[in-house]
Amino acid sequence: MGTAGAIRRLIDMAPLKSWLIVNSRSGSNSEAALVALERSLAAYAMPTAETIAFPAEELPTRTVLESADVARLIVFTGDGTLNAVIEAVAGWSGEVLVLPGGTMNLLSARLHGPDTDYDAILERIARGAFRPVRPKMACCSAGRAHAGVLVGPGTAWAEVREAMRDFDVAGLAQGTSEALAETTGGSRVKMVEPAIGHDDGYPLIELTPSHRGIQVDGFRIESAGEFLQQSWALLRRSFRKGPHERLGLLDRLVIENCAGEPIEVLIDGEPAKLGSRAEFTVEDCPVDLLATAHGF
Incomplete structure (x- = not known):
């Protein structure tokens, strides 16, 4: 089966229940960028059941995600907000998809390669070219x-x-x-x-x-x-x-x-x-x- 056929087969599968987190203060979170992202998510059969606009809205916790049966959290923010999201959901059994929504996007670069845009990332996810990982973090008493x-x-x-x-x-x-x-x-x-x-x-x-x-x-x-x-x-x-x-x-x-x-x-x-x-x-x-x- 060709690449297009493989992607179509995966897209036709029932999507995971996903929530999206954005931050208007992050480097790439303009209104137009969010509209374009939602369009891409729909094109790759990754619709989101809810969008959380941080910091106006609270970040979800592990308990909140589990009670809502959320399987995937899509995060389109900068590195600072990503840090807060990951800390908030620590211990959760679901998966976090990091997209480059900030200025430097250092964590996204670690996970997907430098200068990789979210359309390329979503295309890889749609055809199954990914794996769950738990990358190393630098830790101190402050976080x-x-x-x-x-x-x-x-x-x-x-x-x-x-x-x-x-x-x-x-x-x-x-x-x-x-x-x-x-x-x-x-x-x-x-x-x-x-x-x-x-x-x-x-x-x-x-x-x-x-x-x-x-x-x-x-x-x-x-x-x-x-x-x-x-x-x-x-x-x-x-x-x-x-x-x-x-x-x-x-x-x-x-x-x-x-x-x-x-x-x-x-x-x-x-x-x-x-x-x-x-x-x-x-x-x-x-x-x-x-x-x-x-x-x-």
Whole structure:
């Protein structure tokens, strides 16, 4: 049977009961984009029984999904909302289909390959070219990250990105000034277990989970040119395009604030604060995610 015939056979099967979660503040969640997504879901015989618009509506929990006999949760949001969704449904026996609905879509890239649009993903799902997986997460006392954790004073640029997204000119100006001061003058962070990297620390350390462990990258600012390059990279969340160095691929590490102050972190883009010394480990995702890329 050809590809078209195989897809038609699968489409003709009774669809799973699915709910859709969207977020109007996510990078790709325009009204037109949502209409196009619903059209594609219908074309691939994946209609949704209910659409939840977060944050105006509460995220469903495991109990809510089980009581409603929902088998699949389709999530079209950014990485921060995805993190909240996965935490809310931890332990659920259903499956989560992650679609690229944000700005960077780092978790979607892990599951489906970089720059893969949702039509390509839905086509793979429709012909059965997927498998449920539980990818590794980077974990600390403040939460679990499916896309990544940023550690250090450089996380101050997150507020500048929010002002850019909201077209808040006054907030952008103030936030940029504060982020510049924090990145250059804030207390740096360093790895202490294992003791790798510069003793005087880094303005930013990035932790990226994968099936191989946590990839650790340190970002330093040694010149005016590097500072401008890194600041722009932070604003675009293209961290690896700024000056950095690979520090390790680990299952466990400890990061310490060089001045003994609390450690600022971004967990999948959401801010949190840890003690002056923090442990990071890996563990499996608490719910099945559908993957269509060869990495799994």
